Amino acid sequence: MSRPARGTRAVHQELPPALRDAVDDFAEHLSRVRNRSAHTVRAYVTDLVSLLDHAVRMGCVDLAELDLSVLRSWLARQRTTGAARTSLARRAASARAFSAWAHRAGLLPADVGATLASPRAHRELPSVLRADQAAALVEAPTRLPPVPTSTLKTPSGATQIRATPGGPTPDATTGTAEGAAAEAVPLRDRVLLELLYATGVRISEACGLDVGDVDHGRRVIRVFGKGGRERSVPYGVPAQRALDDWLSRGRPILAGARSGDALLLGARGGRLNPTTARQIVGGYAEASGLPRTSPHGLRHTAATHLLEGGADLRAVQELLGHSSLASTQIYTHVSVERLRAAYRQAHPRA
Missing domain, CATH: 1.10.443.10 (Intergrase catalytic core)
Known part of the structure; x- marks a missing residue:
């Protein structure tokens, strides 16, 4: 199994080995190929672990079983637990990024997150000095x-x-x-x-x-x-x-x-x-x-x-x-x- 990219924590030990490998490989892709910061990689990995943990609870033991209904169910659960619109938008973006990568890597038969909708994040006007x-x-x-x-x-x-x-x-x-x-x-x-x-x-x-x-x-x-x-x-x-x-x-x-x-x-x-x-x-x-x-x-x-x-x-x-x-x-x-x-x-x- 490849090592997690630098800046990520081992927050996915409860996942099945194949899913842990996918998380580590995705983190490596974000860090080395996409040149994302350690902070961004940690945020994406945290969202992905939450998604895959939800998928396992729904009976998905293989990554190929991940589909749009699981993604929607995960976001709906986040909404019912009080996640803010900005958090939901970010988590949906994480899911779409992982789905696209997993499809290109041959881990998913289709890019199931391509049509995943997310609430538009409410953007407050920033305060500025005179x-x-x-x-x-x-x-x-x-x-x-x-x-x-x-x-x-x-x-x-x-x-x-x-x-x-x-x-x-x-x-x-x-x-x-x-x-x-x-x-x-x-x-x-x-x-x-x-x-x-x-x-x-x-x-x-x-x-x-x-x-x-x-x-x-x-x-x-x-x-x-x-x-x-x-x-x-x-x-x-x-x-x-x-x-x-x-x-x-x-x-x-x-x-x-x-x-x-x-x-x-x-x-x-x-x-x-x-x-x-x-x-x-x-x-x-x-x-x-x-x-x-x-x-x-x-x-x-x-x-x-x-x-x-x-x-x-x-x-x-x-x-x-x-x-x-x-x-x-x-x-x-x-x-x-x-x-x-x-x-x-x-x-x-x-």
């Missing part, structure tokens, strides 16, 4: 102490607790390694916030940037998005200034043996972790008195401001790395809703 709020957020590291994330270990091995907003500011003038690191961290935080808002990249894409991915002459960054797709995204002058400061005065302080070519570094010298990056964004938003904000919220904000400024929808799709224009069109609804809200507030006969 332009002045976004500016206040990206400038926060220049006027606030570093946000609390974790214990800060300087490259020398010393330990220092990160300052909290409103608390004492670390002394960056002592000439010690601790003071130097405390001076470098705000520069890192500033360039992180500037890049997220300037480019609208995903947090995983920002943390995955290498120094060589930045083209300073053309002011563009090379981004590797979902499925390993590469795209070039421009950024503006403020982000360029933040990059220059970070690369000349910040990164050399935090860089160490674990840094490699990573553009953004954690306090211990390794590549900045997306979880820490989320804490940075949320912490500065809270310390600035802004609405609760995440890196994805900054992505929504960047896209909405681009469209409100007159950018073409196709151009925004390319910048965000959306494979489908439908994913980008939600931002047109955000802009319309913001316009309606302003109209209702300002017009005397609204």
Whole structure:
């Protein structure tokens, strides 16, 4: 039996051996052929194990016995147990992907999931910051102490607790390694916030940037998005200034043996972790008195401001790395809703 793809858990041990093999082979296909992330592979495998467990309970001991009625029964059971529409839509997509793969692999006589319908997922309009709020957020590291994330270990091995907003500011003038690191961290935080808002990249894409991915002459960054797709995204002058400061005065302080070519570094010298990056964004938003904000919220904000400024929808799709224009069109609804809200507030006969 082939090994499960990296990033999946052995959640299918109760299935018959032939079905376990199918799960492992499908996970391997997603990981190595489709180049899906470990998170996506885990989600698909979890859905598939649930489906096959349901099929076994219905008497399907061989994969070739899987048919459309079993798939529909599985989704109906999910619905009765309270699964949300978004979850049902994702699970139906997992079932269709597995059915198509199993048919091509000769494990199913037909692609039984091709006609499987699923409820349309309800898409809530994302919340976005105003332009002045976004500016206040990206400038926060220049006027606030570093946000609390974790214990800060300087490259020398010393330990220092990160300052909290409103608390004492670390002394960056002592000439010690601790003071130097405390001076470098705000520069890192500033360039992180500037890049997220300037480019609208995903947090995983920002943390995955290498120094060589930045083209300073053309002011563009090379981004590797979902499925390993590469795209070039421009950024503006403020982000360029933040990059220059970070690369000349910040990164050399935090860089160490674990840094490699990573553009953004954690306090211990390794590549900045997306979880820490989320804490940075949320912490500065809270310390600035802004609405609760995440890196994805900054992505929504960047896209909405681009469209409100007159950018073409196709151009925004390319910048965000959306494979489908439908994913980008939600931002047109955000802009319309913001316009309606302003109209209702300002017009005397609204």
